[in-house]
Amino acid sequence: MFEWMAPAFASLYKATGWNFIVFYERYEYDRFVDGAMLSIGLILLCLVLSIVIGVLGAWAQGSRSRAIRWGMGAYIQGFRNTPPVVQLLFFYFGFGAFVPQVDAGGYYEPLITAFGWAVISLGIFGGAFNVEIFRAGLEAVPRATVEGAESLGFSRLQIYAYVTLPLAFRFCLPALSNNLVSLAKTTSLAYVIAVPEMTYTLNQVWSDNVNVPEMMILLFLFYVVVVSLLSVFLGWLERRLALSGFG
Amino acid sequence: MLDAIETLFVWIPLILQGFLLNLAMSFIAMAIATVAGFFVGMMLLSRRAAVRLPTRFVNTSIRNSPWLVVLFIFLLALPFEVKIPGFGVAFIPDWLKATIAFSLPVTANVAEIVRGAIRSVPTGQTEAAESLAFTRRQVFWKILLPQCYKRMLPPWMNWYALLALGTPMAAILGVQEALGTAQEAMEAAGGKPEFLVPFYGFLLLLFFAYIYPIALYTQRLERRYAVKD
Amino acid sequence: MFNIFKKSAGALVCAALLSGVASSVPQIASAANERLQAVLERGVVRIGVQSRFVPWAYRAKDGSLKGIEVDLAHDVAKAMGVKLELVPIRSSNRMQFLQQGKVDLLIGAMSDRPDRRKIVGIVEPSYWASGMTLMAKKGAVSSWDDIRGKPICGKQGVFYNKIAESQFGAKVMAFTGNSEAKEAFRSGKCLAWLYDSSSIGMDLAMGEWKGYEAPVPTIRENPWGAAVPMEERDTLFGRFLSGMVYHWHESGRLIELEKKWGVPPSPWIAGMHKTHKYNRAYLGK
CATH class of the missing domain: 3.40.190.10 (Periplasmic binding protein-like II)
Incomplete structure (x- = not known):
């Protein structure tokens, strides 16, 4: 791939001054590829974590214990109504100090790296929205369906896992995909805690090589492509799972 | 810890001053986004494909790019001053550039709200109005818009809240708002690690105290305006 | 030079496409001394300094910027007879600020590097050094x-x-x-x-x-260079800044500032002070 395109971009630079150094210099190319892979990994992990939190949270919100319901409410409101960039800094710097770490001689090999904190912080942030989305989905499941399952002798957990959740998931998919797309975009904030994802990497490249406009265009295109692919996939899923007679 | 909280109190006035800038940025950006979003929303509903399709493409691209990236593009690529013929040179400070940058994704989303709300009015109403000899313009202003306004308000307020929560990102590019000021304060006070929890915690509380009431009010509106099926 | 303009024009086109509005092209000085004239007409010189670099330039409790480079910026404004406007910059954006004309000159703890000399007008001599x-x-x-x-x-x-x-x-x-x-x-x-x-x-x-x-x-x-916009390096404006820096070395101003702000004395500055002494022996006592 690199050998194939390097000459073209090198001559583009010579001819026009457009310096896409990440496509013709080995060191920068490796940085770029690493950054892209890390960004995609970060996005996927954040989405998965936020969905898991959403599913568990919506289950907890239906709990009979008032303390659990109140705790969920506080979590949702706390994360929805504060700036994600400050949350990220707070998690990384604030909580990072309380996590056990292994002394590696002068520094600590942390159990949770900056990447790990980004996944946790952004996953929890996105999860706060997902809980509400799943709850709305659960509420849309007809009461009669649940009663039917109860009369067949399903337990509360079984009903949640086999009946209400699969239905709720389909009901809330449009809202869910909106939130997941927005979360994917928010992952670029990991830049502030030095996670070498795409935004961070291209920033390094443009400050080392002073080719700001080119790298900015590349950054913009990267996210537009990745996020568009994600929303196309979610749109396909929506159509695939659509229930006739609902929505 | 007590020491750190004492330090925090010394700097709170300056951080609050920075927070005023967050508020100003959010108000101005929302005003721009509301007006611009309304027009873009109309373009998304245009009957002409030559208007509708390019608008949809640009709108979707903007909605699909992270705010941070839009912010970078605006701060580094926009000129710092604009020559207005007859008025001389207008200086664009950083915070204003950031404001314009923030208004862009919000515009795209307000446009979607407008489009969605107008599309949500049953087509029977438009047909009925047309059969009563209302013009297309009258249908829009007298029939559609009054019904949409209520539907648009809650999502519009939601976007305002998201916008206000996005403004601290401007600190990354050197705008002296609340987050930027807090970071400068920590550095100036000796950069001790024990400052981190109180300073960032204070910022979280500050934004929460402002946004939470807005969120509650939005929820109330949503319930009140919920269209009963 | 040409490339840079072409590129920033490209970026502008890109930004204009994104915003959907036409944005104006930045003013690029063509005539010599344009910047100096602009500063004098404005009555204000905009100097870019760091804002989190104790004690070179940092934010004090009252919100103002203080430090060695801030003092130097005051010296420049005083010599020009204009008011000073301090513009906080970041290491990652300072050269763009100067290119865009957001600041008239830069005293921003910037190492004098060959690739930077291609972009901004770094003047000689340098005023500080570090590694x-x-x-x-x-x-x-x-x-x-x-x-x-x-x-x-x-x-x-x-x-x-x-x-x-x-x-x-x-x-x-x-x-x-x-x-x-x-x-x-x-x-x-x-x-x-x-x-x-x-x-x-x-x-x-x-x-x-x-x-x-x-x-x-x-x-x-590596020495730190003060800088003016590229096209002003060899005009009155750049030469004036060179003179300022020379005088800071010659007069011992930088050593005085080291003491004032409690910075460990730098051998580089002491050396510059020695070599930039003009021999006035011929003037007699």
Whole structure:
């Protein structure tokens, strides 16, 4: 791939001054590829974590214990109504100090790296929205369906896992995909805690090589492509799972 | 810890001053986004494909790019001053550039709200109005818009809240708002690690105290305006 | 030069496409001395300084900017007879600020590098000098080779990062500001803090960092250049700034500022003070 395109971009630079150094210099190319892979990994992990939190949270919100319901409410409101960039800094710097770490001689090999904190912080942030989305989905499941399952002798957990959740998931998919797309975009904030994802990497490249406009265009295109692919996939899923007679 | 909280109190006035800038940025950006979003929303509903399709493409691209990236593009690529013929040179400070940058994704989303709300009015109403000899313009202003306004308000307020929560990102590019000021304060006070929890915690509380009431009010509106099926 | 203009025009087109509105093209000085005239007409000189670099330029409790470079900026404004407007810059954006004309000149702790000379008009002589060094817990690091494969905290936009990565094989985690980077370092997220020797020397001298040391020799010592826009380097404006810097060395102003702000004395500045003495012996007593 690199050998194939390097000459073209090198001559583009010579001819026009457009310096896409990440496509013709080995060191920068490796940085770029690493950054892209890390960004995609970060996005996927954040989405998965936020969905898991959403599913568990919506289950907890239906709990009979008032303390659990109140705790969920506080979590949702706390994360929805504060700036994600400050949350990220707070998690990384604030909580990072309380996590056990292994002394590696002068520094600590942390159990949770900056990447790990980004996944946790952004996953929890996105999860706060997902809980509400799943709850709305659960509420849309007809009461009669649940009663039917109860009369067949399903337990509360079984009903949640086999009946209400699969239905709720389909009901809330449009809202869910909106939130997941927005979360994917928010992952670029990991830049502030030095996670070498795409935004961070291209920033390094443009400050080392002073080719700001080119790298900015590349950054913009990267996210537009990745996020568009994600929303196309979610749109396909929506159509695939659509229930006739609902929505 | 007590020491750190004492330090925090010394700097709170300056951080609050920075927070005023967050508020100003959010108000101005929302005003721009509301007006611009309304027009873009109309373009998304245009009957002409030559208007509708390019608008949809640009709108979707903007909605699909992270705010941070839009912010970078605006701060580094926009000129710092604009020559207005007859008025001389207008200086664009950083915070204003950031404001314009923030208004862009919000515009795209307000446009979607407008489009969605107008599309949500049953087509029977438009047909009925047309059969009563209302013009297309009258249908829009007298029939559609009054019904949409209520539907648009809650999502519009939601976007305002998201916008206000996005403004601290401007600190990354050197705008002296609340987050930027807090970071400068920590550095100036000796950069001790024990400052981190109180300073960032204070910022979280500050934004929460402002946004939470807005969120509650939005929820109330949503319930009140919920269209009963 | 041509390339840069072409590129920023490209970026503008891109921004205009994105925003859907036509944006104006930045004013690019064509005539000589345009900037100087603009400053004089405005009655205000806009000088870019750092805002989180104690004690060169940092934000004081009352919100104002203070420090060595701020004092130098005041000297410049005073000599020009205009008011001073301090514009806080970041290492990652300072050259763009100057290119765009957001600041008239830059006294922003910027190392004078050949690639930077292609973009902004760095004037001679330089006013300060420093190199890259490390701060680490006592005994943790003894040579530059010890950082191979280890996490090192750095700051974004600093050219030391690339050297540490490509020459010493360190894994640099670069943060947006000094404060975040130092927090990360102090809380043990990295083996060392890679930064400027002047700043690290200052931190150690202040006594806030007991139990830490600067264990490796400073390398790549490099002077800091004040800068004007590229096209103004050889005009009145650039030559004026050269004169200012020369005078700071000659008069001992920089040594005086070192003392005022409690900075450990720099051998480079002492040397410049010596070599920039004009021999006035022929004037007699």
